[in-house]
Amino acid sequence: EKLTIGLIPADGIGKEVIPPAAEVMDAVLPGKFEFITLPAGFELFQQTGVALPEETVETLRTKCQGALFGAVSSPSHKVAGYSSPIVALRKKLQTYANIRPVSSPSVRNAKNQDVPVDMLIIRENTECLYIKSERLETDENGAKVAYADRKITEFASKRIGRVAFEQAVARGKLREQQKQQGIKVGWTGKPKVTIVHKSNVLSVSDGLFRESVLAVKNEKPEYADVDVEEQLVDSMVYRMFREPEKFDVVVAPNMYGDIISDGAAALVGSLGLVPSTNFGDVVVIGEPVHGSAPDIAGKGIANPIASIRSAAMLLENLNFTAEAAKIYNSVDKLLSEGKILTPDLGGNATTKDVTAAIISNL
Amino acid sequence: EKLTIGLIPADGIGKEVIPPAAEVMDAVLPGKFEFITLPAGFELFQQTGVALPEETVETLRTKCQGALFGAVSSPSHKVAGYSSPIVALRKKLQTYANIRPVSSPSVRNAKNQDVPVDMLIIRENTECLYIKSERLETDENGAKVAYADRKITEFASKRIGRVAFEQAVARGKLREQQKQQGIKVGWTGKPKVTIVHKSNVLSVSDGLFRESVLAVKNEKPEYADVDVEEQLVDSMVYRMFREPEKFDVVVAPNMYGDIISDGAAALVGSLGLVPSTNFGDVVVIGEPVHGSAPDIAGKGIANPIASIRSAAMLLENLNFTAEAAKIYNSVDKLLSEGKILTPDLGGNATTKDVTAAIISNL
Ligand SMILES: CC(C)[C@H](C(=O)O)[C@@H](O)C(=O)O
Ligand SMILES: CC(C)[C@H](C(=O)O)[C@@H](O)C(=O)O
Numbered sequence: 001e002k003l004t005i006g007l008i009p010a011d012g013i014g015k016e017v018i019p020p021a022a023e024v025m026d027a028v029l030p031g032k033f034e035f036i037t038l039p040a041g042f043e044l045f046q047q048t049g050v051a052l053p054e055e056t057v058e059t060l061r062t063k064c065q066g067a068l069f070g071a072v073s074s075p076s077h078k079v080a081g082y083s084s085p086i087v088a089l090r091k092k093l094q095t096y097a098n099i100r101p102v103s104s105p106s107v108r109n110a111k112n113q114d115v116p117v118d119m120l121i122i123r124e125n126t127e128c129l130y131i132k133s134e135r136l137e138t139d140e141n142g143a144k145v146a147y148a149d150r151k152i153t154e155f156a157s158k159r160i161g162r163v164a165f166e167q168a169v170a171r172g173k174l175r176e177q178q179k180q181q182g183i184k185v186g187w188t189g190k191p192k193v194t195i196v197h198k199s200n201v202l203s204v205s206d207g208l209f210r211e212s213v214l215a216v217k218n219e220k221p222e223y224a225d226v227d228v229e230e231q232l233v234d235s236m237v238y239r240m241f242r243e244p245e246k247f248d249v250v251v252a253p254n255m256y257g258d259i260i261s262d263g264a265a266a267l268v269g270s271l272g273l274v275p276s277t278n279f280g281d282v283v284v285i286g287e288p289v290h291g292s293a294p295d296i297a298g299k300g301i302a303n304p305i306a307s308i309r310s311a312a313m314l315l316e317n318l319n320f321t322a323e324a325a326k327i328y329n330s331v332d333k334l335l336s337e338g339k340i341l342t343p344d345l346g347g348n349a350t351t352k353d354v355t356a357a358i359i360s361n362l
Numbered sequence: 363e364k365l366t367i368g369l370i371p372a373d374g375i376g377k378e379v380i381p382p383a384a385e386v387m388d389a390v391l392p393g394k395f396e397f398i399t400l401p402a403g404f405e406l407f408q409q410t411g412v413a414l415p416e417e418t419v420e421t422l423r424t425k426c427q428g429a430l431f432g433a434v435s436s437p438s439h440k441v442a443g444y445s446s447p448i449v450a451l452r453k454k455l456q457t458y459a460n461i462r463p464v465s466s467p468s469v470r471n472a473k474n475q476d477v478p479v480d481m482l483i484i485r486e487n488t489e490c491l492y493i494k495s496e497r498l499e500t501d502e503n504g505a506k507v508a509y510a511d512r513k514i515t516e517f518a519s520k521r522i523g524r525v526a527f528e529q530a531v532a533r534g535k536l537r538e539q540q541k542q543q544g545i546k547v548g549w550t551g552k553p554k555v556t557i558v559h560k561s562n563v564l565s566v567s568d569g570l571f572r573e574s575v576l577a578v579k580n581e582k583p584e585y586a587d588v589d590v591e592e593q594l595v596d597s598m599v600y601r602m603f604r605e606p607e608k609f610d611v612v613v614a615p616n617m618y619g620d621i622i623s624d625g626a627a628a629l630v631g632s633l634g635l636v637p638s639t640n641f642g643d644v645v646v647i648g649e650p651v652h653g654s655a656p657d658i659a660g661k662g663i664a665n666p667i668a669s670i671r672s673a674a675m676l677l678e679n680l681n682f683t684a685e686a687a688k689i690y691n692s693v694d695k696l697l698s699e700g701k702i703l704t705p706d707l708g709g710n711a712t713t714k715d716v717t718a719a720i721i722s723n724l
Binding site: 151 | 440445446492494497501505507508509514515560561562563564566594595597601602603604620621623624627633
């Protein structure tokens, strides 16, 4: 029986990279998927006044086994009535974990060594400043004063902590298998979880995030073998660039996770390479980490790799592990050959060229 | 008549890098300064129960023409009654701008080009999540729920915006002079202010920061010539690493400023190189951007350059521009020779070696 996959290209290059991802899914499992395209985005809002139609959410919730989201445009001015559809979607479908693998066979560290990077960033996806509870007041001089609430719960912090420890253990097992098969692995140490916070300033809220994730370590015997370390968010950004080889699984509250995953993308060469899934109990939504890139939208030169890798992550979630591996390998081959690359990677290939090459390498 | 400079070494390597900075000030203007050492820090808290004695604050407020702060240790556990003394000091003395110049004659960008970096990060220093207004509640299941308030005011945002535009104009003028003297300058374009925010999610609070800084541009005719651009904070971290040559003055709310300045330090090679001043109307406090570095504290190998450059920034604020320039030049000479370097820069010199070399080059 067919699986239904919702495609929400949304804005800008989202519309150019989601169809290639669907094409690759279809190439690796012909006829297995029925794709339905669902509307959302800032452009939709400009036309209809609605950024995320209720029907899109309901279709994802009731009909889809998985989804792929493109990217949304960010109006720089505050637009009355507009609110980011991806933030709303994550909340409505309770995709509580944003999972962002960042890897590269070789990156230059601060000691001028070529090191492998093999990080998995686990971003909490439902709270922190993203609850968007803000208010505007006026001070005694009539000047504006704004407040935003940052919410951190023990519940969501433990939930994301569990994702981090589970992933650390699973990655550890996979690496053992790979080592036995003689496959070179990126991260070679014991499984490790790095907790990112700023509890030296936010002792209550980040203190709660920290202690909740730490507490997860004692929940299962198999977590005992996972090393745990902490990094203040400022220091994390610094160290990630100085010694990127030292990170395995990294877990962070929503906003810090947003920032460090873009930083990590710079490390491995391009935002156009970094995939993610919005993971939860209802439906998994693959999503490239990059934005809608208005500067290159419509030119046919957007890098489809982040989306294609997001499709592979989605396949893993649907238990098509072997098919996902085929996609990863095909992408890795393309990158290591370094011939057919979009401009963000210094090449002059088009979105279509890259997609065709990945499909033919499968 | 002598000027009184408060020295607050605080914790860890703070105690090793502040004396060298005072030594260099004394070498460049012999006998001009009276230095008084003032207590603060986590170590002090452990001994006395007080992290920032009221007398330290009062001495700075009433007796000092300037100050240098070292670094504070961050207990990873929440310690009852302890609160970061540097955050408290910034607030009590209303040093509303944290000014962090990040520069290097040559850094590798994403296109593999060697480019100069010449950024001035202006971090708002009194509000945002740093107001430390947090509370802990319990949900219906007895689990903990924490809230932190993020406060952004029109007043403080305009105030920091003015610092950014003033600095952009002043740097522009200085560069014109330097060009005429045949001195190679880092930033070669028109003066530019980059506003960092995340108004696509925080439309009210970051929206207020954004609109307040933008409004400053119209306050003085000379600001008309300053280019203004905006970067979402995640994108800012990405771009800073991809094309660091494209930034002149960067202005950000407190927390984003904290994060991007550590990131920028990774870009130019070491946190041990990046100075700052906490700037306000009462007193200016120079402060290296690095932390207390417990891993190397007590070994005599901490890089004193960030502190020494912070001392030079303090001298500029006290209108000893020529003497400040001597210090900058001496540090630049040491770095370009690349012989006497502390371990963070790949060398094996000590704090004393580097300080002595900088003094002898003056
Ligand atoms: C578009 C924006 C709301 C979003 C976010 O901040 O989560 C994006 O930056 C991301 O990382 O997916
Ligand atoms: C020590 C800490 C409170 C401080 C901050 O976050 O401001 C530090 O990181 C800095 O940048 O000066």
